[in-house]
Ligand SMILES: [Zn+2]
């Protein structure tokens with residue numbers, strides 16, 4: 001299996017020390033043809049995005065891309081899902097300036113209306129609850145989010161938010177939303193991979209690298225791909241081309 005892309009890389013623009021020029025050089029070293037930066041979004045504690053940061057990052061990516069003979073750098077953002085209504089923390093007017101939109105659950109998000117924290121963020125983020133009703137509500141929240149916003153990637157599904165795989169994957173498959181094979185958290189997706197395959201979803205590779213040396217490294221994900229026999233032509237970053245939704 002030849003890995004050609006990594007679509008979840010953190011940089012100095014959130015909680016990593018990796019500079020954009022290093023993302024280009026390490027990706028090239030690993031033989032990647034494409035990568036996407038995917039830094040934390042607007043309501044992440046301390047490390048959140050700002051319009052200025054996104055603009056500066058985009059300019060650096062553009063400069064790197066103009067050099068040629070390098071992997072192509074795309075800009076995504078790791079949006080936070082905020083509540084059971086599936087709202088996210090990226091202003092809608094910014095969608096068109098991003099190459100991709102990724103979405104995941106994170107517990108370190110700044111306060112919104114009290115309901116976010118108590119019901120959604122706190123219970124999912126801090127109790128590891130197996131409550132079937134919570135699972136149902138989480139599933140509905142992700143479905144609302146991908147129906148409402150042009151999300152391209154569902155990051156680390158199952159990590160701190162338990163979901164019902166079938167309805168979520170059926171919806172993702174019908175909308176063309178990729179299910180991420182996340183190197184850091186693949187274990188939460190693994191029990192759902194058979195269902196994901198049955199639903200016909202597209203997958204995408206994401207190292208979730210917070211250090212330069214982790215870019216393009218997919219040891220755990222590679223094992224899961226072999227174990228669950230995921231066809232290479234179903235995986236962006238292996239043999240499937242990237243197709244993003246209209247922003
Ligand atoms: Zn994440």
Ligand SMILES: [Zn+2]
Pocket residue numbers: 008010038078208
């Ligand atoms: Zn991440």
